[in-house]
Amino acid sequence: MKESVTFSKDLGVRTLTTLLFLPLFLVLVLVSRITMVGIFLVIAFLAFWEYLGISLGRREPFLLLLAGGVLAWIYIAPLFSESVRISGWYVSALCLLGWALQDTTKCLERVSFFLFGVFYCFVLPFFWVRTGLEFSSKTLLFFASLVWINDVSAYLIGVRWGYRKILPSISPGKSWEGFIGGIGSTVLGSVILGQFFGFPFAWSCACGCSIPPLAFLGDIFESALKRRSGLKDSGTILPGHGGILDRFDAFFAVGPLVYLLASLGRG
Amino acid sequence: MKESVTFSKDLGVRTLTTLLFLPLFLVLVLVSRITMVGIFLVIAFLAFWEYLGISLGRREPFLLLLAGGVLAWIYIAPLFSESVRISGWYVSALCLLGWALQDTTKCLERVSFFLFGVFYCFVLPFFWVRTGLEFSSKTLLFFASLVWINDVSAYLIGVRWGYRKILPSISPGKSWEGFIGGIGSTVLGSVILGQFFGFPFAWSCACGCSIPPLAFLGDIFESALKRRSGLKDSGTILPGHGGILDRFDAFFAVGPLVYLLASLGRG
Numbered sequence: 001m002k003e004s005v006t007f008s009k010d011l012g013v014r015t016l017t018t019l020l021f022l023p024l025f026l027v028l029v030l031v032s033r034i035t036m037v038g039i040f041l042v043i044a045f046l047a048f049w050e051y052l053g054i055s056l057g058r059r060e061p062f063l064l065l066l067a068g069g070v071l072a073w074i075y076i077a078p079l080f081s082e083s084v085r086i087s088g089w090y091v092s093a094l095c096l097l098g099w100a101l102q103d104t105t106k107c108l109e110r111v112s113f114f115l116f117g118v119f120y121c122f123v124l125p126f127f128w129v130r131t132g133l134e135f136s137s138k139t140l141l142f143f144a145s146l147v148w149i150n151d152v153s154a155y156l157i158g159v160r161w162g163y164r165k166i167l168p169s170i171s172p173g174k175s176w177e178g179f180i181g182g183i184g185s186t187v188l189g190s191v192i193l194g195q196f197f198g199f200p201f202a203w204s205c206a207c208g209c210s211i212p213p214l215a216f217l218g219d220i221f222e223s224a225l226k227r228r229s230g231l232k233d234s235g236t237i238l239p240g241h242g243g244i245l246d247r248f249d250a251f252f253a254v255g256p257l258v259y260l261l262a263s264l265g266r267g
Numbered sequence: 268m269k270e271s272v273t274f275s276k277d278l279g280v281r282t283l284t285t286l287l288f289l290p291l292f293l294v295l296v297l298v299s300r301i302t303m304v305g306i307f308l309v310i311a312f313l314a315f316w317e318y319l320g321i322s323l324g325r326r327e328p329f330l331l332l333l334a335g336g337v338l339a340w341i342y343i344a345p346l347f348s349e350s351v352r353i354s355g356w357y358v359s360a361l362c363l364l365g366w367a368l369q370d371t372t373k374c375l376e377r378v379s380f381f382l383f384g385v386f387y388c389f390v391l392p393f394f395w396v397r398t399g400l401e402f403s404s405k406t407l408l409f410f411a412s413l414v415w416i417n418d419v420s421a422y423l424i425g426v427r428w429g430y431r432k433i434l435p436s437i438s439p440g441k442s443w444e445g446f447i448g449g450i451g452s453t454v455l456g457s458v459i460l461g462q463f464f465g466f467p468f469a470w471s472c473a474c475g476c477s478i479p480p481l482a483f484l485g486d487i488f489e490s491a492l493k494r495r496s497g498l499k500d501s502g503t504i505l506p507g508h509g510g511i512l513d514r515f516d517a518f519f520a521v522g523p524l525v526y527l528l529a530s531l532g533r534g
Binding site: 055082083086087089090094097100101104105106107108109111112113115116119167169170214217220221224225227228256257259260263264 | 322349350353354356357361364367368371372373374375376378379380382383386434436437481484487488491492494495523524526527530531
């Protein structure tokens with residue numbers, strides 16, 4: 001009895017947070033290219049901040065600054081010759097190394113966790129931004145909807161009918177019933193939304209089938225990261241959901257796939 | 268007294284190993300492009316094998332295979348469309364993730380150490396190969412000589428006159444005297460070799476000044492890696508020297524710098 005009460009309360013807070021943040025997200029993506037890039041940058045930096053906590057156990061502003069510098073350099077470096085580019089990378093490497101060597105026993109963790117974090121929290125979501133910029137913000141929202149439909153339906157179906165656990169040691173909430181139900185709902189959702197947006201039927205089906213498995217893996221990976229550091233949530237920024245990483249783990253993992261599907265759709 | 272005996276014996280074995288391997292290296296670099304790429308590939312794979320031992324404490328053949336696959340993909344991916352490229356990266360990511368999730372408590376270490384290892388042991392030496400291919404094998408040997416002159420002279424001067432330790436907690440052998448002496452010898456060596464090869468004087472000086480500090484940092488970083496795992500040597504493949512990583516740490520770190528200097532020299 002108590003369990004279902006907690007569940008309903010959780011679901012209530014969750015829904016409320018969603019009703020607050022989802023429209024904000026949609027508006028920012030649709031209103032202009034700058035706000036679209038902006039909201040993804042905010043998400044990426046918040047995710048990176050949480051990632052620092054669950055990976056290194058230290059959230060140092062210096063690392064945010066360094067990540068910002070590296071990003072800015074990735075963006076502007078193509079304007080320069082290769083000599084300037086290499087010099088810029090050495091400067092970044094020296095900053096990173098100087099910080100890493102302050103704790104000799106953790107130097108490899110510091111260097112490689114930082115670099116992986118930049119990939120995980122910036123490079124992966126960057127493919128969402130590319131999809132929005134090179135195709136359209138509607139295409140972006142189509143894919144975002146699929147990720148959310150899968151998330152929500154796999155969760156609800158798993159809570160109601162989920163018995164066969166997939167990986168109880170990493171993510172005890174995940175069941176085969178939820179996983180299969182998620183795929184079914186996502187295919188259904190993608191076909192309906194695809195009709196609405198005027199996308200080809202076969203392509204919509206392909207999107208609905210291919211996103212859930214990778215979303216699942218992204219989810220499992222983030223759960224493993226948290227389990228590694230003994231945390232339940234990556235943060236507390238989204239009441240009822242946990243942190244940004246908890247909400248966007250699947251989102252990040254499917255980034256390149258989304259871009260790939262969008263490219264195939266145009267071809 | 269005993270110390271100097273050990274020192275002489277060490278130096279003897281070291282010299283012998285050098286006399287065996289150095290000519291082999293020189294011949295392979297000079298004889299053809301294929302043997303040049305080949306010797307660097309062998310060095311990179313051996314270094315990666317040692318790196319797996321000092322980073323993860325596990326040398327699994329699967330990881331060598333995966334690294335080989337990733338390398339091959341980096342090499343052939345540009346022949347394909349972006350869709351195929353992204354798909355290939357997903358396949359690699361799934362292989363890596365599948366292996367990493369076998370140990371939930373170490374999943375982040377497994378993923379990020381592996382990726383950093385690929386960068387450290389393959390991407391960095393790749394710049395040496397690029398220098399050899401895009402400029403000439405003589406340019407490559409000029410730079411290799413500078414790294415070795417710096418290595419040997421900093422070591423010998425440090426052993427003889429080194430009192431002021433730079434970072435005793437990480438690398439107790441390194442002294443300011445050796446460091447400065449290494450720079451001096453390298454500048455001298457680069458000027459003499461530069462005359463011999465017909466390179467501009469100012470450029471040779473710049474090479475001699477800029478290589479030692481980065482070589483030093485590469486050395487320090489590798490020492491920190493070993494200290495982290497409590498090892499003295501990264502391997503035992505080169506008697507008197509330790510492992511491949513012990514001998515090529517500075518070599519790897521200056522890779523992009525060497526390519527940059529070579530590009531500037533041509534410009």
